[in-house]
Amino acid sequence: MDDKLIIGGMELENRLFIGTGKFPNKKIIPEVVKKSGSKVITMALRRVDLNSKQENILDYIPKDCILLPNTSGARNAEEAVRIAKLARAMGCGNWIKIEVISDNKYLLPDNYETIKATEMLAKEGFIVLPYMNPDLMVAKSLVNAGAAAVMPLGAPIGTNRGLQTKELIRILIEEIDIPIIVDAGIGKPSHAAQAMEMGAAAVLVNTAIATAKDPVKMAHAFNLSVKAGRLAYISKIAPEKKYAEASSPLTGFLNE
Numbered sequence: 001m002d003d004k005l006i007i008g009g010m011e012l013e014n015r016l017f018i019g020t021g022k023f024p025n026k027k028i029i030p031e032v033v034k035k036s037g038s039k040v041i042t043m044a045l046r047r048v049d050l051n052s053k054q055e056n057i058l059d060y061i062p063k064d065c066i067l068l069p070n071t072s073g074a075r076n077a078e079e080a081v082r083i084a085k086l087a088r089a090m091g092c093g094n095w096i097k098i099e100v101i102s103d104n105k106y107l108l109p110d111n112y113e114t115i116k117a118t119e120m121l122a123k124e125g126f127i128v129l130p131y132m133n134p135d136l137m138v139a140k141s142l143v144n145a146g147a148a149a150v151m152p153l154g155a156p157i158g159t160n161r162g163l164q165t166k167e168l169i170r171i172l173i174e175e176i177d178i179p180i181i182v183d184a185g186i187g188k189p190s191h192a193a194q195a196m197e198m199g200a201a202a203v204l205v206n207t208a209i210a211t212a213k214d215p216v217k218m219a220h221a222f223n224l225s226v227k228a229g230r231l232a233y234i235s236k237i238a239p240e241k242k243y244a245e246a247s248s249p250l251t252g253f254l255n256e
């Protein structure tokens, strides 16, 4: 099936992106990545320490994956830009997930600062994937600022509450011409499948996999659900009907 996702000139076969935080034991991350099928892995730059003798998150990420460092911890555009440049200087490549969050209770992204950071980093040659509150005008501004994809939240980070913003994400999918990657709050494989059935280009999942009792099996479940959701989307889902419609003709022996 020729259904590749292209971001920043890279062809991606798998539409599940995963995060590396909250795992009870980092040693299982390689197996999680393998079973998830994911080729794009995000990590907070704070967790990359090339000088440390202690374990480094990069040691657990397979080399054939694209690193997607995120700017978690940034409270404004300038801080996000600084973290992105640091990530590139440390050898993490030029993909960056912008997270600008100054609200500690809901961890909602600051859309205004996110647009500013996107513009600055796209000009510097980064492949910019901004995490955002789903809003059409903001998404258009992010496209104009040079984003390679936009990452609207389904629900606040770590809540596992699924697609609470479904109708707003649906508008972005309809109106925005760059990939829409649903990020945050996806709590179970059926949420991921739902996003894919709607036409999302990909999903990013961290908490639901990392905090499952068996993260490796859960990664596999998400891999399957993302594939199933995508296959359903490209098969063109049949429309909903208000009234019942018999699956086989009701004429014939019942009425005779």
Ligand SMILES: CC(=O)[C@@H](O)[C@H](O)COP(=O)(O)O
Residues within 6 Å of the ligand: 019, 020, 021, 042, 070, 156, 157, 158, 159, 160, 183, 184, 185, 186, 204, 205, 206, 207, 208
């Ligand atoms: C790891 C990462 O980037 C998170 O900030 C992301 O938004 C995932 O959210 P969940 O942990 O809710 O899947």
